[in-house]
Amino acid sequence: MRQTNKPAQPDQIKNRDQVRKKNHAWAAWLIITLGSGLLILLMAFSITMGAAKIPLSSVWDALFHFDAGNTHHLIVIDLRLPRVLASALVGGAFAVAGAIMQGTTRNPMADSGLMGLNAGAGFALSICFAFLPDLSYMQIILFSFAGAALGAALVNGVASLRRGGATPMRLVLAGAAVSALLAALSQGIAIYFDVAQDIMFWTTGSVAGSNWTQLKIMLPWILGGLLGAIALSRAISLLSLGEEVAKGLGLNTTTVNALSSLIVLILAGASVSVVGAVGFVGLIIPHLARFLVGMDYRFIIPSSAVLGALLMVLADLGARMLNPPFETPVGALTSLVGVPFFLYLARRQRRAL
Amino acid sequence: MTDQYKKIEAYKRKIALRNTTIIISCAALLIISFIISMNTGYSRLSPLDTLRTLFGGGTDKENLILFDFRLPRIVISILVGGGLALSGCMIQGISQNALADPGLLGINAGAGLMVILYVLFFGAQSFLSIFTLPFLALFGAGVTAVLIYILAFKKEEGLAPMRLILTGVAVQAGISALTTVLVVKLDDSQFDFVAAWQAGSIWGSNWKFVLTLLPWLILLIPYILFKSRVLDVLSLGDEVAYSLGASVERERRRLLAGAVALAASCVAVSGSISFVGLIAPHLARRLVGPRHRILLPICTLIGAVLVSAADTIARVIVQPSEIPTGIMVAIIGAPYFLYLLARNKQ
Numbered sequence: 001m002r003q004t005n006k007p008a009q010p011d012q013i014k015n016r017d018q019v020r021k022k023n024h025a026w027a028a029w030l031i032i033t034l035g036s037g038l039l040i041l042l043m044a045f046s047i048t049m050g051a052a053k054i055p056l057s058s059v060w061d062a063l064f065h066f067d068a069g070n071t072h073h074l075i076v077i078d079l080r081l082p083r084v085l086a087s088a089l090v091g092g093a094f095a096v097a098g099a100i101m102q103g104t105t106r107n108p109m110a111d112s113g114l115m116g117l118n119a120g121a122g123f124a125l126s127i128c129f130a131f132l133p134d135l136s137y138m139q140i141i142l143f144s145f146a147g148a149a150l151g152a153a154l155v156n157g158v159a160s161l162r163r164g165g166a167t168p169m170r171l172v173l174a175g176a177a178v179s180a181l182l183a184a185l186s187q188g189i190a191i192y193f194d195v196a197q198d199i200m201f202w203t204t205g206s207v208a209g210s211n212w213t214q215l216k217i218m219l220p221w222i223l224g225g226l227l228g229a230i231a232l233s234r235a236i237s238l239l240s241l242g243e244e245v246a247k248g249l250g251l252n253t254t255t256v257n258a259l260s261s262l263i264v265l266i267l268a269g270a271s272v273s274v275v276g277a278v279g280f281v282g283l284i285i286p287h288l289a290r291f292l293v294g295m296d297y298r299f300i301i302p303s304s305a306v307l308g309a310l311l312m313v314l315a316d317l318g319a320r321m322l323n324p325p326f327e328t329p330v331g332a333l334t335s336l337v338g339v340p341f342f343l344y345l346a347r348r349q350r351r352a353l
Numbered sequence: 354m355t356d357q358y359k360k361i362e363a364y365k366r367k368i369a370l371r372n373t374t375i376i377i378s379c380a381a382l383l384i385i386s387f388i389i390s391m392n393t394g395y396s397r398l399s400p401l402d403t404l405r406t407l408f409g410g411g412t413d414k415e416n417l418i419l420f421d422f423r424l425p426r427i428v429i430s431i432l433v434g435g436g437l438a439l440s441g442c443m444i445q446g447i448s449q450n451a452l453a454d455p456g457l458l459g460i461n462a463g464a465g466l467m468v469i470l471y472v473l474f475f476g477a478q479s480f481l482s483i484f485t486l487p488f489l490a491l492f493g494a495g496v497t498a499v500l501i502y503i504l505a506f507k508k509e510e511g512l513a514p515m516r517l518i519l520t521g522v523a524v525q526a527g528i529s530a531l532t533t534v535l536v537v538k539l540d541d542s543q544f545d546f547v548a549a550w551q552a553g554s555i556w557g558s559n560w561k562f563v564l565t566l567l568p569w570l571i572l573l574i575p576y577i578l579f580k581s582r583v584l585d586v587l588s589l590g591d592e593v594a595y596s597l598g599a600s601v602e603r604e605r606r607r608l609l610a611g612a613v614a615l616a617a618s619c620v621a622v623s624g625s626i627s628f629v630g631l632i633a634p635h636l637a638r639r640l641v642g643p644r645h646r647i648l649l650p651i652c653t654l655i656g657a658v659l660v661s662a663a664d665t666i667a668r669v670i671v672q673p674s675e676i677p678t679g680i681m682v683a684i685i686g687a688p689y690f691l692y693l694l695a696r697n698k699q
Contacts, residue, residue: 161695176522181687184680326537335530346519
C-alpha cells in the first residue's frame, strides 16, 4: 500500500504513522466534555466582566429569575448574553470551516480568511449597505453566503488554472490578491456611498453589535452547518488521505467535496455576517485539535468547534478588557495570535510549490 | 566570422532602435496622460484655458485650480508612480522573484504603522509632519523589511521567493492587526487622516510635499540607475553572481536598502499604494527584456503613467467625490497579479 502511491513525501508518511499511533478517542471526549464545561464557565465569567461589573449571582438570577426592573438583569440579557453566545457560535463555526477546508483540500494553510471567503462576504455586505439598505438580516445573510462563494471561487479558480493545480502556497497568494481586490472594491464602495463607518466594523471584526434577532436567524444556519460537518466527518477523514485513496475506498468524492464546500460557505458566510472578517481562528484551531486528538475528523471536528468557541470567547473578553471603555476589534486580536502561527507553518512548508 | 559579427551588429542596432522607440512612446504616453489629467477635474477648464493659464494668462480662479490643486497632485502621482515602480523592479531583480512588490513585502504596512503612531502622538495637523513623515515611514518600512528578511531567510535555502512573499503577507497581516488596535484610539479627524492614508488617496496635494519627496528621488534614482549592472548580475542568481565576482550579500543589502528607502518615501507622501511596483516591471520586461539599464527607466516611466492615469480616473469616475488613488490602482492591479499567478511558469 505504501509503495503503490506517488512519490512518498515525508509529511505523508508521518501522517500515516500518526493515523495508526495517535487516534485518541479518549482525548477527544475529554476535550469535548471538559472543554464545554470550561466554555460555560468562561462565558459566565465573560458576562460578569465589562464596563459595569456584575456579580455571578445576579447573572444567575437574570437567567432564571429575570426581573425587568433590574438594570443588571437587562444588561446581562440584552447585551452581554447575546454577545457571548454569538462569539462562541462564530468561533466554533470558523474553526469547523477551517477544519473542513484543511481536511478536504489537504492544505495546512486553509482558513476562511486566507482563502478569500471573509473578504468575499465583506464585499457582499458592503454592496448591501450601499445599494440595498432596507434588507432584513435574513437577506443580508444570504448575500453574505453568495459573497463568500464568490471569494472562494475566485481564489480556487485562479490558483488551479495553472498546470500543477492548486498548491497551498499558490492558494494563499491567490487568497491575498483576491482579498486585496475585494477589500479595495468594498472600500471604494464604502467611500463613494458614504457608509465607511458602518463597514469599518465589518472589516475589522467585532461581536459588539450582536443581538437576539441576529442570533435567532444565524443559529439554525450555524447549528445546521456544524451538524452537517459532523455527519460528513467520516468522509472527510477519508478525503484527507488523498482524493485517489478516498475514491479507492469507495467514497463518492464529488458529492462529499460539494457538500463540504456548501457547509464551509454557510458557516463562514453566516459568521462573517455577524462579526465581520475575523481571520486565523480557522487556521489555528484545527491544527491544535489535530495535535490533541489525532487524524480522525470524527474527533477533530467536534473538538475544533469547542476549542474555536473557547478561543473566540476569550478573544472577545480580551477585546473588551484591553482598553476599556473602548472596544479593540476581535479580528485584530485573533490576527495577532494567528500571524506567528502562520509564519511557523510557512517556514515548515517544504518546497511545496 | 565577419558575417556573424555584422549580424550581431545589425541585431544590436535593431534592439537600440526598438528601445529608443519604446522610451519615446512611453514618454509620449506620460505627457498625454499629464495633459489629460490637467484638463480633468471637478471644475472644468477647457484645454485652451489650461494652456492659457499655464503660460500665465489665467484668472485668479484658474490659477488657483491649476497651480495649487491640480499640478502638485499630478506631479506627485507621477513621482510616486515612478518611484514605486522602480523600487518594485529592483526588489524583483534582487530577490529573483517575479511576484515581489514593495506593498506585498510589508513596506506599506510598516510605514503605515509609523504614520499612525505619529498621528496618535502629535496630531494630524502638526506643521512638522510634512518633513518628518518620510523619515518615520522609512524607519517603519526598514524595520518591517528587516523583520521579513530575517523570518524568510533559511540558512540552507537562502531567500526562497515563495516563502519571502508568504512571510510578507503574514507580517503585513500582523502589522495591520496592530494598526487596527491603534486606530481605535484615534479621534475623528485623526481617523479620517489615517483612513485616507491607508486607502492611498494622494492626500498631500501641495507643493510642499513635492519638495519633501524630490530630494529623496534625486538622491536615490541616480544611485539605482548607476547600479543597474549590479542588478543584472544579481538577477542571474546567487551562484552565477558569485562566480562573476560580485559581493552578493553586500550588494543585495545595499540595493534592498535603496529600494526600501525609495518606496517608503513615496508611500509617506501618497499613502499606501500597492501593485504598481508589481505590474510596472512586468509590463516593462515584456517590452524591453531583462537588462536593467534599459528596464529601469522604462519601468519608471510606466509606473508614472499608471499612477497618474489611475489618479485621473479616480478623480473623474465618481464626481464630485473621488475614489482614493490607491484603491483605483488596486482595482486595476490585483486582477493583473491574479493573471500572473495563473500564468506564471514554474
